[in-house]
Amino acid sequence: MAGIGIHELMIECGVAFGTSGARGEVVAMTDRVCYGYTQGFLTYLAEQGEFGADRRVAIAGDLRPSTPRILAACARAIRDLGGVPVFCGYVPTPALALFSFAEGIPSLMVTGSHIPADRNGIKFYRPTGEVLKVDEAGISRQIVSFPADAFTDAGALAQDEVLPPITDVEAAYAQRYIDHFGSGALTGMRIGVYQHSAVGRDLLAAVLSALGAEITLLGRSETFVPVDTEALRPQDIELAREWTENGEFDAIVSTDGDSDRPLLSDARGSWLRGDVLGILCAAGIGATSVVTPISSNTALEMSGKFLRCRRTRIGSPYVIAAMSEEQLVGSSIVCGYEANGGFLLGTDIAGANGSVTRALPTRDAFLPLLVVLANRDLSIAQQLEKLPQRYTFSDRIAPFPPGMSERLFELLKAGEEEDQLALQTQLFGHFAGEARSIDLTDGVRATFLSGLVVHLRGSGNAPELRCYTEGDTEVIAKEANRLALDQVQSMFSEA
Structure with a gap:
């Protein structure tokens, strides 16, 4: 079969490919597509001299049903390019x-993160770090080819690919935190571990136990549960409250599906927002420079805890570049965190x-959880009380097709700044008041004289519209989010 460019393959299959890797519906992520994207990634690395002599x-x-099949297609692509797949389980x-950074070899993770099981993805890593925006164009221009008769018309491999024996990478990852905190750092703490279908559920429990905590395993599921740390399901909120009702736990901990985004609740079962957890962790490690996307809570700057604070577009590649x-x-201690x-x-x-x-310049869930838990001088609630009282809330409209998103942002960004501010006041003034400033770093983020913030952004991972709101109380932030999304929905229902 003749070669095809990655850009053309992306258009053909509808599976987006960018700095977050490839992500789309499982039915569209055929073996052929996954094979092609893996080959495109590796041929780009070969151009850069990063897929050379070692070839590993x-x-x-993660634990979604489609993950083993996609892993097999990726392994076949690696082998067909003369590489050696190292299966880490x-x-x-x-x-x-x-593991891959320490070994200086490329890697890929098959995961859809927090999105439902009918979708999946592949995240790619260079030997030295995440794929960044500068790499995206280089990968997209690669021409890939497929072995004759390897795929059926449906895009499936003609024969099964057998994955190699597992190479253990969990032991070193766990030891990293046992060494950092010391074996008795959590002695006397009672911690519930909400396991659901997170791939790191057992490893997180093992690390907590090794640090001396008394753990209770909760909510394990053998079917995939799409836990989104930025937009928690009502049942996840209720579960934490039920589990902490009788005062058994000092905290509940969890992660998203691929265990790179943390969830932490206080002793009352209230989940912390990820951007607040990020501030506590940054302070706990003594950070001098902190980088976070524009959507994160402004308590970061208001706290006065850090010499330098940087804001970026949403996405770890932007955070890493600014770091x-x-x-x-x-800056002596540099870190970053995302709203998730x-x-x-x-x-x-x-x-x-x-x-x-x-250093580990990629999203990690274990460090922020453990830094806050290991602060034995202050409970989680007391740590929160010492921060400026600003509250964020996020939700989404799903589905929200890309075409609809384009029309919305064309409207919101039209004209000069004064026109944009006037439109924000017109749309959201009935609950937020007059708009005083606007930020177009990523989507449209408006700050109002009342102190409310309304930030709208199209998701890069799924056909949905994200809304982030910030206010002086949790109730205000949550109600503002509902009203903002209601306003957007009414705009399109009337169209």
Whole structure:
């Protein structure tokens, strides 16, 4: 079969490919598509001199039903290019990244993160870090080819690909945190572990136990549960409250599907927002420079805890690029976090007993959870009380087709700044008041004289519209979010 460009393959199959990797509906992510994207990634790395003599490529996946099939297609692509797939099993994304960075080899993680099981994805890593925006164009222009008679008309491999024996990467990832905090750091704490279908559910429990905590396993599921740390399901909120009703736990912990985004509740079962957890973790490690997307809580700057604060577009590649710039200006401890709670460590930090915890510039769930839990001077509630009282809430409209999203943002961005502010006041003034400033870093983020913030953004991972709101109380932020989404829906229902 003649070769095809990655860009053309993307149009043909409808599976988006960008710096977050490939992600789409499982029915569209055929073996042929997954094979082609893997080959495109590796041929790009070969151009860059990063897929050379060693030829090893580390691969792993989450617990969705479609993951083993996609892993097999990726392994076949690696082998057909003369590579050696190193199968690391079904493990947290940061555990795979830690291994591949240490070994200096490329890697890929088959995961759809928090989205439902009818979708999946592949996240790609260079030997030294995440694929960034500068790499996206290079991968998209690659021409890939497929072996004769390897695929059926439906895009499935003609024969099954057998994955190699598992290479253990979990032990080193767990030891990283045991060394950093010390074996008795959580002695006396009672922690519930909400397991659902998170790929790191057992490893997280093992690390907590090794640090001395008394753990109780909760809510394990053998079917995939799409836990989104930015937009929690009502049942997840209710479960935490039920589990903490009788005062048994100091905290409940969990992660999303591929265990790179954390969830932490206080003793009353109230889940912390990821951007607030990020502030607590950054303060806990003594960060001097903190990078976070524009959607995160402004308590970061208001806290006065950090010498430098940087805001970026939403997505870990933007956070990582800004973290690199912060290192160049000489900041001693650089970190970043996203509104989903994923924490990125840009520089080495000191651990217990003289240990050094190496940088891990990709989303991690374990570090922020453990930093906050290991603060034995203050409970989680007390740590929260010491922050400026600003509250964020996020929700979404799904489905919200890309075409509809384009029309919305064309309207919101039309004209000069004064026109945009006037439109924000017109749309949201009935609950937010007059708009005083607007930020177009990523989507449209308006700040109102009342102190409310309304931020609308199309999702890069799914056909949905995200809405982030911020206010002086949790009730205000949540109600503002509902009213903002109602307003958007009414605009299109009337169209």
